Amino acid sequence: MATHGEYIVERLFPEFIRAACREQGIALAGFSDNWVLRLERDNQRRWIVGYTFSLNNAAATELANDKVAAYQALAAANLPAVEHYLARSRAFHGVLTDNLASIPAEQPVLTKLLQGASGQGVHLFPNVKAAVNFLAGQDHPDWTLSPWYDIVDETRFIICDGEIMCCYEKQGATSRDEDGLKLYNLSKGARAVEVTPDPAKAELALNAVKAFDLRLAAVDIVTLIDGNVRILEVNAGIMMENYARQSDEYKNRAQDVYRAIVEKMFA
Secondary structure (H helix, E strand, C coil): CCCCCCCCCCCCHHHHHHHHHHHCCCEEEEECCCCEEEEEECCEEEEEECCEECCCCHHHHHHHHCHHHHHHHHHHCCCCECCCEEEEECCECCCCHHHHCCCCCCCCEEEEECCCCCCCCCEEECCHHHHHHHHHCCCCCCEEEEECCCEEEEEEEEEECCEEEEEEEEECCEECCCCCCEECCHHHCCEEEECCCCHHHHHHHHHHHHHHCCCEEEEEEEEECCCCEEEEEEECCCCCHHHHCCCHHHHHHHHHHHHHHHHHHCC
């Protein structure tokens, strides 16, 4: 089952959901090596595909999965967000240079897959021209270009129905050898450290979820070196595998989060 991110073979997620269903009297069936889960109770049926729960409607989920559409939706809601511009599309042969005109020519930039996760396709280039040359030779059809910012911290908010269920900073970012890019992904070596939500960041995360009409989301908020705070991305899927593996405390915390989400699916 494609998740647009890393493929984890020994997943904790199915057991988290199985335990939540057992506690709540929900019948659980797994398909496609448990990448698709069917939950049933009292003639009601719910689905989980990958890490995406049927709490969210399909359109809102697709909006969150598309980095360019997500940025444009946040900008339309007057929310500060890291810019993402469509650089390549399967609907057009070649790089869409007109879409990149607002990026200063000598601005360092990042390439990203349009629907990638876990740092897929993320490369740092010194300027737009170098990034365009790279993209012109790629087989994958859908790419974005984003201005590079010096990020000093990144905080994740897991939110459901307007409630912050978990909040942690991604600390100890690793620096990649080939280009020096700092990576805040837990899958790349950063560590989760639970924190009390900063009120300003929390408000921004909650407003981002509202802008997308999502019930459930994981929102990443970054602080730049100049002190400005921006939304980096809004994730419709809730993947806590790396978080849960850090400690027994975090594993139990992840179980609590998934238990609450499953409960809301049948509320």
